[in-house]
Amino acid sequence: MAVKVFIADDHYMVVEGIRSMLLTEMNIEWMGHAMNAASCLAFLHLQQPDVLLLDINLPDKSGIDLCKEIKEKYPDIHILGLSSFNQQSYIQKMIQNGASGYVLKNASLEEIVKAIEVAMRGDIFLSSEASVTMRENKDAQIPVITRREKEVLKLIAEGLTNKQMAEKLFISTTTVDTHRNNLLSKFNVKNTANLIRMAVQFDFI
Amino acid sequence: MAVKVFIADDHYMVVEGIRSMLLTEMNIEWMGHAMNAASCLAFLHLQQPDVLLLDINLPDKSGIDLCKEIKEKYPDIHILGLSSFNQQSYIQKMIQNGASGYVLKNASLEEIVKAIEVAMRGDIFLSSEASVTMRENKDAQIPVITRREKEVLKLIAEGLTNKQMAEKLFISTTTVDTHRNNLLSKFNVKNTANLIRMAVQFDFI
DNA sequence: GTGAACCTCCCCTTTTTCCATGATTTTGAA
DNA sequence: TTCAAAATCATGGAAAAAGGGGAGGTTCAC
Numbered sequence: 425m426a427v428k429v430f431i432a433d434d435h436y437m438v439v440e441g442i443r444s445m446l447l448t449e450m451n452i453e454w455m456g457h458a459m460n461a462a463s464c465l466a467f468l469h470l471q472q473p474d475v476l477l478l479d480i481n482l483p484d485k486s487g488i489d490l491c492k493e494i495k496e497k498y499p500d501i502h503i504l505g506l507s508s509f510n511q512q513s514y515i516q517k518m519i520q521n522g523a524s525g526y527v528l529k530n531a532s533l534e535e536i537v538k539a540i541e542v543a544m545r546g547d548i549f550l551s552s553e554a555s556v557t558m559r560e561n562k563d564a565q566i567p568v569i570t571r572r573e574k575e576v577l578k579l580i581a582e583g584l585t586n587k588q589m590a591e592k593l594f595i596s597t598t599t600v601d602t603h604r605n606n607l608l609s610k611f612n613v614k615n616t617a618n619l620i621r622m623a624v625q626f627d628f629i
Numbered sequence: 630m631a632v633k634v635f636i637a638d639d640h641y642m643v644v645e646g647i648r649s650m651l652l653t654e655m656n657i658e659w660m661g662h663a664m665n666a667a668s669c670l671a672f673l674h675l676q677q678p679d680v681l682l683l684d685i686n687l688p689d690k691s692g693i694d695l696c697k698e699i700k701e702k703y704p705d706i707h708i709l710g711l712s713s714f715n716q717q718s719y720i721q722k723m724i725q726n727g728a729s730g731y732v733l734k735n736a737s738l739e740e741i742v743k744a745i746e747v748a749m750r751g752d753i754f755l756s757s758e759a760s761v762t763m764r765e766n767k768d769a770q771i772p773v774i775t776r777r778e779k780e781v782l783k784l785i786a787e788g789l790t791n792k793q794m795a796e797k798l799f800i801s802t803t804t805v806d807t808h809r810n811n812l813l814s815k816f817n818v819k820n821t822a823n824l825i826r827m828a829v830q831f832d833f834i
Numbered sequence: 835g836t837g838a839a840c841c842t843c844c845c846c847t848t849t850t851t852c853c854a855t856g857a858t859t860t861t862g863a864a
Numbered sequence: 865t866t867c868a869a870a871a872t873c874a875t876g877g878a879a880a881a882a883g884g885g886g887a888g889g890t891t892c893a894c
Binding site for chain 3: 865866867868869870871872873874875876877878879880881882883884885886887888889890891892893894
Binding site: 777804808 | 869870871872873874875880
C-alpha cells in the first residue's frame with residue numbers, strides 16, 4: 425500500500441521539487457498540493473493523506489497554527505513541517521502542535537523519504553541540521569511571555585517610549601517599565617537592542 | 630540555439646523544482662547546479678551559462694556580493710536573483726550589482742521562462758510581487774551606511790553599550806556615540822529599538 | 835477558595851541613550 | 865593632488881532606560 429502524500433506550500437518551485445523527487449519512489453502516492461491554508465483545509469475535507477508536508481509560512485495562516493488545527497480535526501494525518509528557516513522556535517512549536525517532524529527545504533531525497541517513513545511509524549523525524557539546532561540552543565529557551573508583555577514588546581519595537589506606551593495602553597509609565605524589565609529578564613538580555621533582536625529571531629515581532 | 634541555464638542555490642528542492650519545470654522547455658539547456666558560491670565560481674571558470682539563477686542566500690557568500698563579483702568577471706552572463714524573501718532591499722541591491730531581474734521562489738513556470746527571455750534580451754525582469762514591493766516602498770529607501778557604522782550597528786544589536794563598543798573598537802565613546810547618532814538619522818528612526826528592527830528588516834544584521 | 839500568575843502602581847538611583855554643535859585627522863576616489 | 869567623505873574626538877545637557885525594592889488587586893485553574 426503506497427503512502428499518500430499531500431503538500432501545502434506557496435512556493436511553486438518547492439512543490440515541483442518535492443514532486444519531482446518523489447516521482448521515483450514507487451511506494452509513495454502523490455495526492456497533489458495546496459498553495460494556502462484555506463485550500464489545504466478544503467482538500468482535507470474531501471480526502472486525507474497519510475503524510476502532509478506543511479510549510480510554516482503560508483500566506484493566509486501560520487503553518488504552526490494550521491498544524492494544530494489539522495491535528496485536532498484529523499489526528500491520523502502525520503504532519504511534517506517544511507521550512508527554510510532553521511530556527512529552534514519553529515521546530516519546537518511545530519512539535520508541540522503535533523507535528524511528526526521537521527524537514528528543511530534543502531533536504532535531499534533520502535531525507536524526505538526517511539522523514540515520511542519515520543512519520544508513518546508514529547515517530548518524530550528532525551532533519552540533521554534541525555536537530556543540531558535544537559541541541560545547540562537547548563539553553564536558549566523561547567521565553568513564555570504574557571499577553572500584555574507581548575503588546576508592550578511590539579510597541580517597543582515600533583520605537584515608542586515608556587511614556588508613549590503608557591498613554592496608548594492607558595496604564596502608568598511605571599507599569600510599562602515593569603513589563604519592560606520583565607521582558608528583559610525573561611529574554612535574559614541586558615538592553616532593548618538585544619531584546620528586539622531576540623524578539624525578531626523568536627518571531628515575536 | 631538553446632539558452633544555457635545554470636543555477637546556484639543550496640535548497641535542493643528549489644533546484645529540483647526549477648529543473649523539473651524547465652525540462653519541458655525545448656529551447657532551454659540545463660547546465661546543472663551549484664550548492665554554494667565556491668562551486669558556482671569553479672563552474673563558471675570552466676564554462677559560462679547564458680543565464681544564471683542565483684540565490685541571494687548561499688551558505689558561504691551573500692548572493693548579492695557574488696552577483697557583483699560574477700558580473701565583473703563575466704559581464705555577458707545574465708543573472709536572475711532568486712529568493713523567497715520579497716524584500717525591496719534585496720531587489721534593489723541585486724539590480725545595482727548588475728542583475729537582470731529578480732524571481733521569487735513561488736514563481737510559476739511561465740514567470741521563470743519569461744524572466745529568462747527578458748534577461749536574454751538585456752532587459753530587466755521583476756516578478757509581479759517584487760515589482761509591487763518596489764513601488765510600495767519607494768519612500769522607504771535603504772540607508773547607505775559606512776563600514777564602521779555597520780560594525781557599530783552589529784555591536785549594538787549584540788547588546789553592547791557605547792562604552793563596551795569603544796573598548797572593543799579601540800575608539801572613544803564619543804566616537805561611538807557619533808556613529809550611533811548617524812545610524813539613527815540615516816535609518817530615520819527615533820531610538821535603538823526602532824533601529825534594530827529596521828536593521829533586521831533590511832538584512833544589516 | 836486558595837494560590838500562583840498576572841497586571842497594576844510607586845519610589846529611588848545609576849547608567850545609558852539621545853540631541854546639538856563643532857572640529858581635526860585619515861582615507862580614497864576622481 | 866585635491867577634495868569630499870569618513871572617522872575620529874569633544875562638551876554639555878535633557879531624556880530615557882536599567883536595576884532594585886515593595887505592594888495591592890484581579891483572574892483563573894486546581
